Amino acid sequence: MTKHIHRRTVLGLSLVAVLMFGFGFALVPLYNVFCQAFGFNGRNIEVENGTYQVREEVVRTLRDGVDKNRTITVQFLANENKDLPWEFRPLQREINVHPGEVKQVRFYARNLSDKTVVARAIPSMQPSVAIKYFTKVECFCFNNQIFKPGEAKEMPLIFVVDRKLPQGIDKLTQSYTFFDTQQGKSDSVAAAVKSLVHG
Amino acid sequence: MSDNHQHHDHPTGIKRWLFTTNHKDIGTLYLWFSFTMLLIGGSFAMVIRAELMYPGMQLVDPNFFNMMTTLHGLVMVFGAIMPSTVGLANWCIPMMIGAPDMALPRMNNWSFWILPFAALMLLMPMFMGGNFMSGQGPAFGWTFYEPLSGQYNKLAFFVFAIHLLGISSIMGSINIIATILNMRAPGMTLMKMPLFVWTWLITAFLLIAVMPVLAGAVTMMLTDKYFGTSFFNAAGGGDPVLFQHVFWFFGHPEVYIMILPSFGIVSQIIPTFARKKLFGYASMVYATAAIAFLSFIVWAHHMFTVGMPVAGELYFTYATVMIAVPTAVKVFNWTATMWKGAMTFETPMLWAIAFVVLFTIGGFTGLMLGVATSDFQYQDTYFVVAHFHYVLVTGALFGVIGGVYYWLPKWTGNMYNEKLSKLHFWISAISVNVLFFPQHFIGLQGMPRRVPDYNPMFADWNFVSSIGGFVFGASQLLFLYIVISTIRGGAKATSQVWEGAEGLEWTVPSPAPYHTFENPPLIK
Numbered sequence: 001m002t003k004h005i006h007r008r009t010v011l012g013l014s015l016v017a018v019l020m021f022g023f024g025f026a027l028v029p030l031y032n033v034f035c036q037a038f039g040f041n042g043r044n045i046e047v048e049n050g051t052y053q054v055r056e057e058v059v060r061t062l063r064d065g066v067d068k069n070r071t072i073t074v075q076f077l078a079n080e081n082k083d084l085p086w087e088f089r090p091l092q093r094e095i096n097v098h099p100g101e102v103k104q105v106r107f108y109a110r111n112l113s114d115k116t117v118v119a120r121a122i123p124s125m126q127p128s129v130a131i132k133y134f135t136k137v138e139c140f141c142f143n144n145q146i147f148k149p150g151e152a153k154e155m156p157l158i159f160v161v162d163r164k165l166p167q168g169i170d171k172l173t174q175s176y177t178f179f180d181t182q183q184g185k186s187d188s189v190a191a192a193v194k195s196l197v198h199g
Numbered sequence: 200m201s202d203n204h205q206h207h208d209h210p211t212g213i214k215r216w217l218f219t220t221n222h223k224d225i226g227t228l229y230l231w232f233s234f235t236m237l238l239i240g241g242s243f244a245m246v247i248r249a250e251l252m253y254p255g256m257q258l259v260d261p262n263f264f265n266m267m268t269t270l271h272g273l274v275m276v277f278g279a280i281m282p283s284t285v286g287l288a289n290w291c292i293p294m295m296i297g298a299p300d301m302a303l304p305r306m307n308n309w310s311f312w313i314l315p316f317a318a319l320m321l322l323m324p325m326f327m328g329g330n331f332m333s334g335q336g337p338a339f340g341w342t343f344y345e346p347l348s349g350q351y352n353k354l355a356f357f358v359f360a361i362h363l364l365g366i367s368s369i370m371g372s373i374n375i376i377a378t379i380l381n382m383r384a385p386g387m388t389l390m391k392m393p394l395f396v397w398t399w400l401i402t403a404f405l406l407i408a409v410m411p412v413l414a415g416a417v418t419m420m421l422t423d424k425y426f427g428t429s430f431f432n433a434a435g436g437g438d439p440v441l442f443q444h445v446f447w448f449f450g451h452p453e454v455y456i457m458i459l460p461s462f463g464i465v466s467q468i469i470p471t472f473a474r475k476k477l478f479g480y481a482s483m484v485y486a487t488a489a490i491a492f493l494s495f496i497v498w499a500h501h502m503f504t505v506g507m508p509v510a511g512e513l514y515f516t517y518a519t520v521m522i523a524v525p526t527a528v529k530v531f532n533w534t535a536t537m538w539k540g541a542m543t544f545e546t547p548m549l550w551a552i553a554f555v556v557l558f559t560i561g562g563f564t565g566l567m568l569g570v571a572t573s574d575f576q577y578q579d580t581y582f583v584v585a586h587f588h589y590v591l592v593t594g595a596l597f598g599v600i601g602g603v604y605y606w607l608p609k610w611t612g613n614m615y616n617e618k619l620s621k622l623h624f625w626i627s628a629i630s631v632n633v634l635f636f637p638q639h640f641i642g643l644q645g646m647p648r649r650v651p652d653y654n655p656m657f658a659d660w661n662f663v664s665s666i667g668g669f670v671f672g673a674s675q676l677l678f679l680y681i682v683i684s685t686i687r688g689g690a691k692a693t694s695q696v697w698e699g700a701e702g703l704e705w706t707v708p709s710p711a712p713y714h715t716f717e718n719p720p721l722i723k
């Protein structure tokens with residue numbers, strides 16, 4: 001009937017809907033900016049493609065020397081991802097360190113499958129506020145790790161706990177999960193179709 | 200309704216319902232659809248309460264149990280509550296503002312007919328996979344957190360169901376806004392609109408703002424699973440916590456989408472039976488708008504325990520607690536409307552009063568949860584379950600049921616059976632408290648939500664809760680009986696129906712003719 005009077009309303013509101021759909025996706029970069037700014041989820045120490053710059057905090061932490069008056073317990077966890085036939089564990093479950101002291105620990109991983117796997121270890125720390133005070137000088141999680149069928153490796157993690165770690169925190173838990181970087185890439189569309197067609 | 204064929208230009212039988220563009224027909228379809236979903240979602244709840252009646256595993260296996268909690272939540276939110284309020288909007292808004300129909304009647308038909316297919320997409324996987332007990336329905340909670348939901352092997356069904364539901368809601372909302380903004384009778388200024396129209400106008404804006412965000416979230420899940428993106432996938436540099444942010448950016452406004460229309464309904468019912476004008480009309484409008492605005496900036500109160508910085512905890516605590524102010528304004532106004540009113544207690548009024556009292560309990564527990572320091576204890580316990588059932592069942596649902604009793608005589612031309620409907624009210628109002636009040640206690644003692652088995656220390660209250668659940672569930676069958684028998688017959692209703700009723704919908708005959716206000720009424 002009187003369609004024309006609604007035209008502007010409908011167009012305007014549809015535009016809002018489309019923009020809000022876009023806003024949903026815009027939350028992704030926004031979130032990353034936030035996390036970077038506040039140093040969450042280890043995103044400030046995440047390293048692009050294996051290049052790693054020694055950050056100022058590391059330099060400062062090392063220059064300030066070791067704080068012998070504090071002892072921090074650092075625990076290590078290795079999680080096995082269900083999609084990866086994998087053996088993975090830390091060689092030390094926990095160690096005690098003083099802030100400012102450089103320590104090395106090693107993790108062991110073995111590819112149990114008969115395929116070459118390119119895997120990436122994703123770190124996670126509890127409590128999360130401590131992330132920015134746990135500085136990795138060297139980490140197997142900086143790079144993709146290539147494992148031939150059956151290959152086993154010992155991999156280093158060299159770290160130092162910042163002297164500025166807030167008082168009251170005396171235990172840190174660092175965990176890693178290995179993910180298959182190739183998984184879910186190739187046969188995914190086929191899988192989508194399959195899941196729709198089959199019961 | 201069937202004897203109102205003054206205009207013989209519309210088809211009859213099944214075709215009438217398939218092709219109808221009439222707002223009253225479509226309202227009826229929405230209401231029956233949502234009632235069907237209420238019964239389906241309710242039967243899932245019965246399975247949950249039966250399993251939880253005693254500690255230990257009795258009836259279903261854990262995956263099936265998880266499927267029940269998931270589908271119960273999704274069916275109730277998207278299938279029962281939301282469409283029921285759209286149904287009421289369709290029936291009432293054109294009549295309340297003196298418009299002949301909705302702005303876009305054909306799109307209206309579409310918005311409705313998408314829904315049954317969406318529901319089918321959502322529920323179908325339940326029947327896949329050999330026997331029923333090993334059905335493959337979604338089992339990751341109605342909030343479908345990643346990374347668990349990403350492992351679901353029928354994810355595409357779920358995602359497309361959500362897309363369809365979203366499209367339906369957005370089309371419905373555009374229609375409602377266009378109707379309200381462009382089709383009011385001359386003289387019906389915005390600040391003269393009945394409050395139900397106002398709350399729906401604001402709800403519709405909320406829907407258009409957040410349903411697309413939800414669509415974005417499920418789209419990202421879909422591409423993560425099938426097309427190798429890594430929005431939420433940690434292996435590729437994504438982050439599952441991001442999912443929670445996107446979800447709750449939709450999710451918190453969504454809870455207001457469910458409650459605002461009921462705020463409107465109660466604001467219609469209480470003045471009618473208190474025989475007084477609504478106290479503080481303008482403040483009601485502003486409070487509703489304020490609640491809607493605030494609902495966009497509090498989402499992370501659902502995520503206090505993900506490991507936010509203290510500044511974030513503080514911000515989301517203050518912002519959340521602030522919502523209590525406009526909410527309290529509304530409760531105050533409803534109470535003040537009843538104050539010294541010449542009150543009578545017909546069934547719609549009983550539901551409305553129960554709404555005010557019980558919703559307020561849910562509001563208070565919301566405050567407790569909204570304070571980060573205390574939420575750390577309550578998160579993921581039955582206390583949260585108790586909170587949101589007080590606001591959603593005794594809030595949103597009670598409002599809708601009250602609205603159905605209030606307008607049923609207008610729709611059918613017949614009065615419902617007052618005795619039976621009072622019985623329905625009292626059984627529901629008592630049993631719902633037996634069902635949900637004990638969940639506060641077991642929640643505070645630490646019983647986690649979404650578990651099929653529990654520590655025997657929670658056994659007694661779970662038993663009580665289950666009994667309440669069965670009674671509450673069964674009493675809704677009485678509702679069904681009352682509605683059907685009212686459609687079939689009963690004492691004839693007058694145009695005004697209720698002595699104290701004011702508003703345009705009460706000036707047309709009962710039952711409301713198929714076409715109303717083809718010539719706009721004059722508003723004084």
Ligand code: HEM
Pocket residue numbers: 342454455457458500501519520522523526561562563564565566568569570574577578579583586587590591594595
């Ligand atoms: C005074 C107003 C309210 C406040 C301050 C409030 C606060 C909260 C908070 C903080 C939570 C998260 C609890 C947790 O997971 O630990 C929560 C959960 C919830 N609230 Fe409210 N709420 C309010 C009103 C409402 C209303 C009106 C509704 C809906 C009609 C609602 C529905 C829900 C739902 C569905 C959940 C649970 C979501 C889930 O499954 O995790 N709330 N509320």
Ligand SMILES: [Cu+2]
Pocket residue numbers: 450451454497498500501
């Ligand atoms: Cu919320």
